[in-house]
Amino acid sequence: MLVHAIPTNAAYEFACDVRHGLARPRQKELPSKYLYDDVGSALFEVISRLPEYGLTRADERLLRRYSHEIVDRLTGPVAVTELGSGSGRKTRWLLEALCRRQRTSYYPIEISRSALAMCERELKDIDCVSILGFESEYLDGLLEVAAYRKRGQRLLVLFLGSTIGNFDRPAGVKFLAEVRRILDPGDSLLLGTDLEKPYSQLLSAYDDELGVTAAFNLNLLSRINRELDADFDLSQFVHVARINHGARSVEMHLRSKRRQVVAIPVAEVTVEFLEGETIWTESSHKYSVGEVSEMARDAGYRCTAQWIDKEWPFAENLLVAE
Ligand SMILES: C[S@@+](CC[C@H](N)C(=O)[O-])C[C@H]1O[C@@H](n2cnc3c(N)ncnc32)[C@H](O)[C@@H]1O
Numbered sequence: 001m002l003v004h005a006i007p008t009n010a011a012y013e014f015a016c017d018v019r020h021g022l023a024r025p026r027q028k029e030l031p032s033k034y035l036y037d038d039v040g041s042a043l044f045e046v047i048s049r050l051p052e053y054g055l056t057r058a059d060e061r062l063l064r065r066y067s068h069e070i071v072d073r074l075t076g077p078v079a080v081t082e083l084g085s086g087s088g089r090k091t092r093w094l095l096e097a098l099c100r101r102q103r104t105s106y107y108p109i110e111i112s113r114s115a116l117a118m119c120e121r122e123l124k125d126i127d128c129v130s131i132l133g134f135e136s137e138y139l140d141g142l143l144e145v146a147a148y149r150k151r152g153q154r155l156l157v158l159f160l161g162s163t164i165g166n167f168d169r170p171a172g173v174k175f176l177a178e179v180r181r182i183l184d185p186g187d188s189l190l191l192g193t194d195l196e197k198p199y200s201q202l203l204s205a206y207d208d209e210l211g212v213t214a215a216f217n218l219n220l221l222s223r224i225n226r227e228l229d230a231d232f233d234l235s236q237f238v239h240v241a242r243i244n245h246g247a248r249s250v251e252m253h254l255r256s257k258r259r260q261v262v263a264i265p266v267a268e269v270t271v272e273f274l275e276g277e278t279i280w281t282e283s284s285h286k287y288s289v290g291e292v293s294e295m296a297r298d299a300g301y302r303c304t305a306q307w308i309d310k311e312w313p314f315a316e317n318l319l320v321a322e
Contacts, residue, residue, distance in 0.1 A: 003116055006136035006144065015228055015267040022264075022271045022279070030220060032166050032282040033137075037223050038114040043216040045087055045118070050212060052204040054312035059160055059192050060090045062316045066307045067097035073305060073318060074156060074188060081107040081145045082158040083138045083179075088119035090160060092126065094190075099128040107148070109134045109141030138175075142182050155187040162194035162314070165285040168247065169295075172285070176299035176319075183321040189301060195313035196286045199243050206241035206250045206284065214239035217252050217281055228266035236260055240278065249285040253278035292317050 014034065021030045036044065048056035063070075071094065078098065082091060085108035098104045106129050110116045116133040123131060132148075134141035142157070149155060157179060164172050179189065206213055217239045221232040240253040256273035263270050287295075292315060293303040301319035308315050 003133040003135055004144065006134065006140050011227065018224055018228060018264060019267040019269045022269065028277065028279040030279055030281050033111055034223065035216060035220055035282065036112040036115065039219050039222070040216060041086070041112045041115040041118070043212060043219060046212050047216060050208045050210065052208045055162060055194050055205065055314060056090070058309035058312035058314035059316070061311070062307045062309050062314065063090050063093040066316065067093040070094065070190065070318060071097040074154065076152065076154050077102055078154045078156050079105045079107070079149060080156045080158065081109060081142065082160070083109055083142070084163050085110055085119045086115050086161065088122045091158060092123060094158070095123065095126050095129050099126065103128045106131050107134060107145045109136060109138055109145065111137060139178055139182070142179060146182050155183060157183070157187070157189045159189060160192040162192050162284065164191060165194055165249070166283060168283065169285060173295050173298050176295065176301070180300040180321055185321055187321045189319040189321070191292070191317045191319055193287045193292050193315050193317060194284065195315055196248065196288060197313050202243065202250050202286070203241055206252060207239065213241070217254055220281055221254065224264060228264050230262060230264040232262050244283070247283065247285065249283045251280060252282040253280050289315055
């Protein structure tokens, strides 16, 4: 696969985000995108196969079952792009369904280089698909992809795995609207959304028995040690998953076991942690079916179809840009 890396000052931005996030007065916080370095992307692949984490299997069941129906709803020649493709495993079903009627260009957009490499290994055997990966943030990549669009070609944007849930609700609508501004009327967005379910089920999905999600979360501190020369002692932090009832989300935190001070030289900061204090690293918001159509409308789309998995409540939503 060809990979187009959009130049950024990623190391500098990481240091700034760590410095600002850990200086927040009430709640220390780090952006969840930093969970995905090489180690984090590999651990996420394992999480997606854990018995407790039914989300990826539900998403894949829907795509396997309904890809032909989804593709039949798209008109004209279509190019496919995917925001945060990860390994691209589930995307195979859609690409193969599209191949019945056309050769297809597929543009995965990923912040994680190793996820892009996995995606190529996973999908390169599909004959009628050409892959060009973009190593970049979602919107920077999408702007580039839109510039590759051929005359008369429609775009199908995939945003699977309920990654939208990492944004809080207003930020999620704002993000969908930003995507919409890059699209043309008639382009489509296939949005995967995890639906509300019992709290006990959600808590074990984000705090599995084997401790893979804990390792995924703690790897963020290892990453700061590796890349910013910090001295986090991982044995002095624990992974915590908790429900935020007001936000209807599951939050991941890293809780300090004791009072401690951590130096992060490349970010030019020393951070004090109180016993029990946490760093908030990720949120996964859960949705009702009706709410997704409303979010779509507020962001400039029409939700034209929804497919719902009954085994693990999850919805695949086809949104058309108005
Ligand atoms: C929750 S995983 C989902 C992966 C895959 N779509 C799935 O459904 O299994 C989110 C993916 O988005 C990527 N990602 C996170 N933030 C990103 C950003 N701001 N720009 C581009 N990619 C991002 C991560 O590297 C990761 O592979």
